[in-house]
Every structure is written in C-alpha cells, then in structure tokens.
Amino acid sequence: MEREPDIPAWAPLLYQLQLLNIREKPDALTLPIADRIRIGNQKRERGNFHFQREEFSLAARAYCMALDVLTTRSRDGDNDAAVAEEEEEVQDYRVKCLNNLATAQLKLEQYDEALHTSRDVLFLEPNNVKALFRTGKLLSDKGEYKEAMETLKKALKLEPATKAIHVELSKLVKRQSGGNDTQKWKAKPSEVFGENIAPFLIPSKKKPSGISWKFLLGALVVALGSLVTSVILTARN
Structure with missing residues (x-):
C-alpha cells in the first residue's frame, strides 16, 4: 500500500522481534469460570476455522486444547447457585467441543477415537x-x-x-x-449415469399402425413412373 515518503508499494519489509517475557500456562482450575469459557471458546472457534479449511488434524488439536480449558471441576468452596450455573454453561460448551472433535476424528478415519469421544458426550449429556x-x-x-x-x-x-x-x-x-447386504443389486440407468441419461437410452420399437410409410413411398414412385411414361408416349404421338 506504500507509505510516503520512505516506503514504496510492494516493498519487502524485515521485522526484528525481541522476546521479553515467558509465562507458564495457567492451570484451568485456577482460572475463573468466565475466563475458562472465554479461552475455551476461542480455541474451539480456532478449531472450527481449521475444520472449514479441511485441516482436520489442526482442528482436532484445537478442540483438545479447548477441552483442557473447559473443565467442569469446581474449586473447593465453589458450591453456590451462581457457580453451579456457570459450571453448567462450561459443560454445555464442552459437549459442543466434544461433538466437533468426534466429527474431526471421523474425517481423519479415527473411528475408535470418535466412538470414545461420542461416549464422552453421552456421559455428560x-x-x-x-x-x-x-x-x-x-x-x-x-x-x-x-x-x-x-x-x-x-x-x-x-x-x-x-x-x-x-x-x-x-x-x-x-x-x-445376515446375507441381505450380499445380494446383487441391479442399478437403474438413472442411478448409473445420473439424471442426464438421454444419450444412453434407445427408443423403444413401436408396432406400425395403419398404412406403412414404405408402402406409401413405393406407391408414389410407381405413380411418378406412370406419369413420366404417359408424357413420353404423348410426345412421340
């Protein structure tokens, strides 16, 4: 986009970064429930982003990271009604995340893992x-x-x-x-070739009704021949 007067359009830019600090990953149980929901949903949405791009391995990884944060175990002493309601909200998001993870695992053909994840959903809901x-x-x-x-x-x-x-x-x-799935199945033309099967269809033969067109054509040829003969004979006379 350029920036006058010192950077022209399409100029290559080199950035130099300096690492200033490192923070350890916080324990999910030490986070307030609202933060768990916020961070967990951010990671779940990241998984949805990768899933839509058919990056199923990255999507599954993001869903697992979200599940690590969306824990439903309350801290000691958090037994009031407000906390219980928030914990229920965490569980709802966890169920959504587990369902998404199972779908990603199916895309990756990880069928045993998908079955295990689906059973985790049923344990919660x-x-x-x-x-x-x-x-x-x-x-x-x-x-x-x-x-x-x-x-x-x-x-x-x-x-x-x-x-x-x-x-x-x-x-x-x-x-x-048993055995029914092994029976031979004969497909209809539309199921083999799709909807546009006109080039593959042969018109059925119909029995001729009334006077045949071949008979009419023969009669016409004979009539024309007789007419030509009559004209020739008349001209000679």
Missing part, C-alpha cells in the same frame, strides 16, 4: 441425539449390533422425524438378518 446417532452408527460398523440397536432406538425415540436415524436402523436390521 445422555440424550444428545448427535452423539447417540454417531455412537450407534460406529457400533453398527464394528459389528456390535445389539448395543448399536439400543443406541439408535434411543435416538429415534428422541427425534422420530429424523430420516438419517431411520436409514441407519434399516441398514442395521439388514446386517443383523
């Missing part, structure tokens, strides 16, 4: 539908069908209108019955 669905799906993929069925049924009871839960339960029933 047993009726968390996202964690129930994720746990049930992971258990089903691991072949632990009985526990998966109980978990997904609980999620369905809480949100009976959620289509994804119905789909996963249907898959689980097929897996439990």
Whole structure:
C-alpha cells in the first residue's frame, strides 16, 4: 500500500522481534469460570476455522486444547447457585467441543477415537441425539449390533422425524438378518449415469399402425413412373 515518503508499494519489509517475557500456562482450575469459557471458546472457534479449511488434524488439536480449558471441576468452596450455573454453561460448551472433535476424528478415519469421544458426550449429556446417532452408527460398523440397536432406538425415540436415524436402523436390521447386504443389486440407468441419461437410452420399437410409410413411398414412385411414361408416349404421338 506504500507509505510516503520512505516506503514504496510492494516493498519487502524485515521485522526484528525481541522476546521479553515467558509465562507458564495457567492451570484451568485456577482460572475463573468466565475466563475458562472465554479461552475455551476461542480455541474451539480456532478449531472450527481449521475444520472449514479441511485441516482436520489442526482442528482436532484445537478442540483438545479447548477441552483442557473447559473443565467442569469446581474449586473447593465453589458450591453456590451462581457457580453451579456457570459450571453448567462450561459443560454445555464442552459437549459442543466434544461433538466437533468426534466429527474431526471421523474425517481423519479415527473411528475408535470418535466412538470414545461420542461416549464422552453421552456421559455428560445422555440424550444428545448427535452423539447417540454417531455412537450407534460406529457400533453398527464394528459389528456390535445389539448395543448399536439400543443406541439408535434411543435416538429415534428422541427425534422420530429424523430420516438419517431411520436409514441407519434399516441398514442395521439388514446386517443383523445376515446375507441381505450380499445380494446383487441391479442399478437403474438413472442411478448409473445420473439424471442426464438421454444419450444412453434407445427408443423403444413401436408396432406400425395403419398404412406403412414404405408402402406409401413405393406407391408414389410407381405413380411418378406412370406419369413420366404417359408424357413420353404423348410426345412421340
């Protein structure tokens, strides 16, 4: 952007920094609850930033750092109603952070870790539908069908209108019955080629109705031939 009169536009700048002080990382339990929430949310938002950029390893690391700060253990003597309400707020943010961490772990194909994290969510919030669905799906993929069925049924009871839960339960029933998933599945043309399948379709042959166009063309040729012959004979006479 330049700065007159001494720095032209696009000039390379060299900065020299000096380290003045180092502070040790504070113990989360010594921080006021409001500071825990503020710092924890900053780190969680940093994780969301990395997740949106598909930097899942960095996102998972940021979520873990947030969880280190968002501790729900109160200091001795902090048992009044105000502190209890703040601790509940910390737990709510911790649940959100754990759900985000599990999603990042799934992106990294860390399925056992994602299952463990999802169970941590359910320990804090047993009726968390996202964690129930994720746990049930992971258990089903691991072949632990009985526990998966109980978990997904609980999620369905809480949100009976959620289509994804119905789909996963249907898959689980097929897996439990055994062999159904191994049946050959014949795809329809639209499922193979997509919506635009016109070049791949062959028009069906229809039976001719009425007088054939070939018959009409032959008759026309004969009529023209007769007309030409008549004209020639007339000219000779």
